[in-house]
Amino acid sequence: MSRSAAALIxxxxxxxxxxxxxxxxxxxxxxxxxxxxxxxxxPQPIWDQVIAQQPDLFLFIGDNMYADSPEKPRSPGDIAxxxxxxxxxxxxxxxxxxCPVLATWDDHDYGLNDAGKEFPMKRExxxxxxxxxxxxxxxxxxxxxxxxxxWVFGPPGRRVQVILLDTRYHRDALRxxxxxxxxxxxxxxxxxxxxxQLLGEEQWSWLGEQLKKPADLRVIGSSIQVVPYEHQxxxxxxxxxxxxxxxxxxxxxxAGGVVMVSGDRHLMEISRxxxxxxxxxxxxxxxxxxxxxxxxxxxxxxxxxxxxxRQTNFGVLRIDWGAQPVLVTxxxxxxxxQRLMEYAVTLDELQTR
Numbered sequence: 001m002s003r004s005a006a007a008l009i010x011x012x013x014x015x016x017x018x019x020x021x022x023x024x025x026x027x028x029x030x031x032x033x034x035x036x037x038x039x040x041x042x043p044q045p046i047w048d049q050v051i052a053q054q055p056d057l058f059l060f061i062g063d064n065m066y067a068d069s070p071e072k073p074r075s076p077g078d079i080a081x082x083x084x085x086x087x088x089x090x091x092x093x094x095x096x097x098x099c100p101v102l103a104t105w106d107d108h109d110y111g112l113n114d115a116g117k118e119f120p121m122k123r124e125x126x127x128x129x130x131x132x133x134x135x136x137x138x139x140x141x142x143x144x145x146x147x148x149x150x151w152v153f154g155p156p157g158r159r160v161q162v163i164l165l166d167t168r169y170h171r172d173a174l175r176x177x178x179x180x181x182x183x184x185x186x187x188x189x190x191x192x193x194x195x196x197q198l199l200g201e202e203q204w205s206w207l208g209e210q211l212k213k214p215a216d217l218r219v220i221g222s223s224i225q226v227v228p229y230e231h232q233x234x235x236x237x238x239x240x241x242x243x244x245x246x247x248x249x250x251x252x253x254x255a256g257g258v259v260m261v262s263g264d265r266h267l268m269e270i271s272r273x274x275x276x277x278x279x280x281x282x283x284x285x286x287x288x289x290x291x292x293x294x295x296x297x298x299x300x301x302x303x304x305x306x307x308x309x310r311q312t313n314f315g316v317l318r319i320d321w322g323a324q325p326v327l328v329t330x331x332x333x334x335x336x337x338q339r340l341m342e343y344a345v346t347l348d349e350l351q352t353r
Contacts, residue, residue: 029153029160030321032219033099034059035314036106036263037289039066040086046290046312047091049337053316055099057153059162060133061263062106062223063289068113076124079111083132103133104147104164106223106264107234114234116171117200126169145169148203150210158321161215163207165222170200174238184299186233194241204245211255216347217319217328218258225262227271227284230300234264244277251279256351259328261315263288267297268313268332270306270343279352283345285330287315306332306341313340 033055038044050058067074067082086092095101107114111125119125126147135141141149146169151162173196180187199207211218220226222236226246229237236243250258265288273282284303295310312335320327325348332340 027154028158028321029056030319031055032057032059032160032162032317032319033314034061034221034261034317035287035290036061036223037063037266037292038086039289039291040082040089042291044089044091044291046314046335047089047095049333049335050314051091051095051098052337053333055316057162058095058099058101059164059219059221059261060101060103061164061221061261061287062104063108063263064103064105066108068108068111074111076121076128079109079121079125079128082109083128087132101133102149102151102162102164103129104149104166104221104223105129105168107168110168114174116168116173118173119168122169144202146200146203148199148206152213152215156214157216159215159217160319161210161213161218163210163218163220165199165207165220166203167198167223170203171198172196174234177232184231186231188232188234188238190229190237190240196239198236198239198242204249208249208253211249211253215255216257216326218255219317220258220260222260222262224264225271225284225286226260227273227282227303228269228286228301230302231265247277247279247282250282251352254352256280257347258282258350259317259330259345260284261317262286266292266295267308267310268306268315268340269297269301269304269308270330270332270341271301271303272305273303280350281345283330283343283350285315285317285343287313287332290314306343309340311335311340 033050065082065086067079112119146166148166153160175189175191177187177189225235229235269286271284292312297308297310316331318329325346329344331342334340
């Protein structure tokens with residue numbers, strides 16, 4: 001399929017979606033839902049449970065559909081078709097009539113399993129993604145190399161900043177273990193030197209500027225886990241110098257109120273890092289996936305402060321602006337609306353030391 005034909009398919013899908021515009025002038029945000037790993041060709045009844053939480057905003061953290069094949073990247077037409085199928089999901093259409101949706105990507109919607117900057121169709125994939133999520137025509141995301149973006153909602157004292165990172169477009173190759181055999185430990189080893197990059201210098205510079213902006217709560221979305229790394233699958237721990245750089249940047253900019261949300265792992269867990277490198281407790285709420293099959297979740301994570309579950313799930317952040325101090329409660333919710341886990345932090349805890 002030609003690129004022009006792919007664009008026509010996707011424009012038709014976007015017409016069906018007619019997503020609500022997101023404005024920095026919107027009111028106070030007190031409920032944010034998020035999720036990842038949605039296989040577009042499966043039933044997606046989970047959206048009704050997301051809507052039941054009455055979110056002010058939904059964040060798609062990555063693997064929002066599965067356009068790649070295990071052996072090779074597919075064409076722009078295949079990527080567009082996967083978005084079209086997602087866009088026709090009745091529950092997703094209902095969600096779009098309920099609240100705005102913001103998104104970043106991971107490998108499967110990027111276009112190739114575990115891929116980074118070497119992916120040959122990353123520019124075409126970026127255009128297709130931004131079309132699908134109805135990115136405003138004047139958005140800088142059309143001009144960047146990568147889909148990272150930031151948004152601010154609410155007045156001073158109740159201001160929420162959402163930062164969605166791009167962990168694919170500029171990422172250098174992973175370091176693979178020799179003679180690896182599949183198990184509960186993955187195939188990737190930490191890089192031993194500090195030269196390989198995860199975000200790329202332009203995105204790092206942009207992130208530093210975003211973290212200097214005033215906000216009370218900052219939700220940083222990363223398609224891969226930031227805090228856990230002992231499992232050796234894709235995570236920031238593959239690039240330990242980049243993980244440390246993120247912590248250092250948060251500390252150097254004095255950016256308080258950071259809560260991280262992540263996906264990718266086909267499980268749900270909450271992790272908290274209070275080790276010496278952290279500027280304050282780094283909390284990472286992982287929710288994956290929206291169309292997950294149940295299974296075992298036996299893998300190491302010394303930072304875990306919750307159960308670890310493999311089943312259909314999504315996450316919710318509830319912000320109690322009236323509490324003293326302000327309370328952020330992380331709630332994991334299952335396919336029947338059941339609470340899977342809950343963990344709370346105050347904004348007072350999330351301040352630079």
